[in-house]
Amino acid sequence: MNNPLYNAVSHAQLQAYSITRNAIRSALERLADKYPKLSRRYTNDPTPLRVQDLGCGPGSTAITFGENVLGQIRRELKFGKQLPVRWNFVDLPSNDWSSLLQMVSESDAFSSSEANVYSYAHGADFYGSCSPPESVHLSASMIALHWLSGTEVPGASLAGLDRVHPNEPGVPAETRAAFANKAHADLSQFLQKRKQELVPGGEGIYVMVGGNGPNDWRDKDGASLFTHALRKTINKGLIPASVLEDAQINYYLRTEEEIRRTASEVEGLDILDIKSYTIHTGVNVPDQDAAQVCADLAWSVHVNSLRDSTGCSEAELDAIYEELVSVCKRYGFFLSTFTRRPKATFAMLAVRKHD
Numbered sequence: 001m002n003n004p005l006y007n008a009v010s011h012a013q014l015q016a017y018s019i020t021r022n023a024i025r026s027a028l029e030r031l032a033d034k035y036p037k038l039s040r041r042y043t044n045d046p047t048p049l050r051v052q053d054l055g056c057g058p059g060s061t062a063i064t065f066g067e068n069v070l071g072q073i074r075r076e077l078k079f080g081k082q083l084p085v086r087w088n089f090v091d092l093p094s095n096d097w098s099s100l101l102q103m104v105s106e107s108d109a110f111s112s113s114e115a116n117v118y119s120y121a122h123g124a125d126f127y128g129s130c131s132p133p134e135s136v137h138l139s140a141s142m143i144a145l146h147w148l149s150g151t152e153v154p155g156a157s158l159a160g161l162d163r164v165h166p167n168e169p170g171v172p173a174e175t176r177a178a179f180a181n182k183a184h185a186d187l188s189q190f191l192q193k194r195k196q197e198l199v200p201g202g203e204g205i206y207v208m209v210g211g212n213g214p215n216d217w218r219d220k221d222g223a224s225l226f227t228h229a230l231r232k233t234i235n236k237g238l239i240p241a242s243v244l245e246d247a248q249i250n251y252y253l254r255t256e257e258e259i260r261r262t263a264s265e266v267e268g269l270d271i272l273d274i275k276s277y278t279i280h281t282g283v284n285v286p287d288q289d290a291a292q293v294c295a296d297l298a299w300s301v302h303v304n305s306l307r308d309s310t311g312c313s314e315a316e317l318d319a320i321y322e323e324l325v326s327v328c329k330r331y332g333f334f335l336s337t338f339t340r341r342p343k344a345t346f347a348m349l350a351v352r353k354h355d
């Protein structure tokens, strides 16, 4: 991911977070009821409420998410007024941690003298262990779990196909099925790890791209934004055709049914909710900036996958980026105004560990 660019434009997808609001409020209410040491009836030496944000990213959205949750914690009357909160930010070691920590230090909710929040930055793979056993009250992961655990998918590859990710129409059924199996194994592994880390009655709220609903930027044959942009760049002779054959974006968009099947197989976790939510990307961005912001959001998230899978030079990547921006402009502009915001669908899975 291009961390500075992501921090600059990721607000364009923040609307997706509203899918979690009720789930977080209900989880906090249940936790306050279950753990008297978190509640206001218990004032001496209160136990910290422990939260983890898995795949937190370089800061902008993680802080917004954290401020929302901390706001709910401070408004939740059942919690002790002085309740300390231990907040564990988790992402890959390559994340821009200094940017994240700078933003944490500038946030009143995290860092004012009254905040009583203790933040930790932890470079780790969320498909492995991220916290000690039975130590987490509220586990969250926002817009990250559609990324698979690695680029190797047993029995399948997108190499040689003119498609960049497995959910596109035109990907052979057996290839897609192999990616679906890997996505199933990855989510299963992720949930097993969270089950170990959650306290009894602890809750997990996970938002990923996917679910049941539209994702726009479709070419006539249903191709994705990047397949579309790569085709155009190849047609202009700026990159070789092999780039589209090599390009791979290593994610899988699970349906609600796929999420339900995986989560229901994890013994010791109850599914509280699974639902989808479709947003208009960039609805909070002024019309004149929206095409650029949408292109930059896509670019910030996917440029490293493109670079790694294709070996494109920086000049070739620049040419792809230029085409991406013009694809976004052509998609969205109507009568000189950006009137058509691309739709993106997100799925939320909420789970609770058995008592």
Ligand SMILES: C[S@@+](CC[C@H](N)C(=O)[O-])C[C@H]1O[C@@H](n2cnc3c(N)ncnc32)[C@H](O)[C@@H]1O
Residues within 6 Å of the ligand: 001, 010, 054, 055, 056, 057, 058, 061, 062, 090, 091, 092, 095, 124, 125, 126, 127, 141, 142, 143, 144, 147, 149, 301
């Ligand atoms: C699109 S960003 C989302 C960031 C932020 N949570 C948000 O909602 O905007 C996805 C993040 O997931 C992280 N990520 C992907 N796979 C991961 C893994 N296996 N372990 C930890 N973090 C991972 C990436 O490094 C990236 O920061």
